[in-house]
Amino acid sequence: MKSNFFDGIRAMLEASSKTEEEIRSSATLIIRGMEQKQAEFKKKQKEIENDIRRGSNLSRGKIPL
Helix, strand or coil: CCCHHHHHHHHHHHCCCCCHHHHHHHHHHHHHHHHHHHHHHHHHHHHHHHHHHHHHHHCCCCCCC
């Protein structure tokens, strides 16, 4: 899936004179892309935290080296 963030940045930089509506739509793409990446990060963060918890439960609090 293409990143809305980069599409928005590209749209803002392509034309020398932008109307307010074009700038607003480009900014909207940037915000959507950032929100999507933030949601992906939160999901991955929870997965990592769960893996750490499961590992500590299996090792009874000892971290294997």
